[in-house]
Amino acid sequence: MTSSTETAHVSPAKSASTLKSAVLAQRALAERLFATLANGSQGNPGIMRDTFGPGENFAHGVLTDFAAEAGLAVSKDFAANTYVTWRGSEPNAPRILMGSHLDSVPHGGNFDGAAGVIAGLVVIEALRSLGVRPRRDVTVMGVRAEESVWFQVSYVGSRSALGRLPDGALEAKRIDNGKSLAAHIAECGGDPDAIRRRERHLDPATIRAFLEVHIEQAPSLVESHLPLAICSGVPGNFRYPNARIVGRHDHVGTPRRFRHDAAMAGAELAMTLDRIWEEEEKAGVPLAVTFGRFHTDAAAHGMTIVPGAFAFSLDVRAYDAAVLERVEKQMLAAIAGIEARRRVTFELGARASAAVGKVDPAIVAALEAGAARHDIATMRLGSPASHDSAAFAEAGIPMAMLFVRNEHGSHNPMEAMEIDDFLAACTVLADWVAAEVT
DSSP states (O other), X not given: OOOTTOOOOOOTXXXXXXXXXXXXXXXXXXXXXXXXXXXXXXXXXXXXXXXXXXXXHHHHHHHHHHHHHHTOXXXXXXXXXXXXXXXXXXXXXXXXXXXXXXXXXXXXXXXXXXXXXXXXXXXXXXXXXXXXXXXXXXXXXXXXXXXXXXXXXXXXXXXXXXXXXXXXXXXXXXXXXXXXXXXXXXXXXXXXXXXXXXXXSSOGGGEEEEEEEEEOSSTHHHHXXXXXXXXXXXXXXXXXXXXXXEXXXXXXXXXXXXXXXXXXXXXXXXXHHHHHHHHHHHTTOOEEEEEEEEEEOTTTOOTTEEOOEEEEEEEEEESOHHHHHHHHHHHHHHHHHHHHHHTOEXXXXXXXXXXXXXXXXXXXXHHHHXXXXXXXXXXXXXXXXXXXXXXXXXXXXXXXXXXXXXXTOSSSTTOOOOHHHHHHHHHHHHHHHHHHHO
């Protein structure tokens, strides 16, 4: 492990081969950290780093232990996010933030999120091994609660740190135990009252940029035979996590004209949104529509009962806020028509949303140039998924992302990131950081 008291200065013009070799020399560190995370958060199958629970807490402990071993500064905020900092010589210079989330979906994979945190540590250790003395702080952020499946709230850790968590979010209940988000944060050492007051731990004016390495979540790089992509944007979304349709339970023989069929109403909405999606796609507009839950009432449905209740969740995402607004207006108009035709009522419940994450063009160009210097082939790729980077972009912080090839998607035990591809991403990231800190 490199000492934390280096004083040498290394020019950003140091040869590409030297920098790349320094990153590749961190292979054992990366493999050890990934293995430690996996071994300590088994979900049988997959990984279980539950948000604000034992699994996520374990991962933050791994990050804290590494910092102590490496002689790096550690701090927490009132959302229990973890910050590991390599101190710079100019304390007032805007710092660089690298990182990602450390939680997982139930029975997920080991690389989703964790790759971004470990990449930041690899970059710091590679530059320290070269004797770099940074002029600005370089911080790796282990972000809490990115996976919205647990509380049905997006970007809890990052938006809390930025003082931007939506009103009412702290009252959300975890899906498996019914305890509030506020209670979980408090149990993990955070301060939900400070979050509720929208106190800000991270001031955008003091942050040079936020950079996140992440596995790809659809096999676009596998298909293109490339190790790495540079993100062109993170989609925004609107969501209805707990929507329901109220009709009337009737006998299976009830003629159509008398029915108040909630299931048919749900099916009609789904097909309407699928048609809207298809039309947008034909026009060249990227969009994704997902019904996560889609079911009748298990306590009342049956072979000979017309369903009088139906529940669903809806996630619609796009790279343009105007597209999201247009699709939602079309959806609400369609719902009004379905209600009238099928004699049902839609109760959409609480609405959630996340802003479109726009990447910083100058950083993207610099990352592409760095990849070229190191003979690493890349492509531009829009993220199909939401990421904490979008929360930083919404707050006005320059943001960029790197995607690493991954054959089997994410949110499952089969995530298949290769360490060689991961180290390629670390090399490109280290190239940019070296130029910014020296």
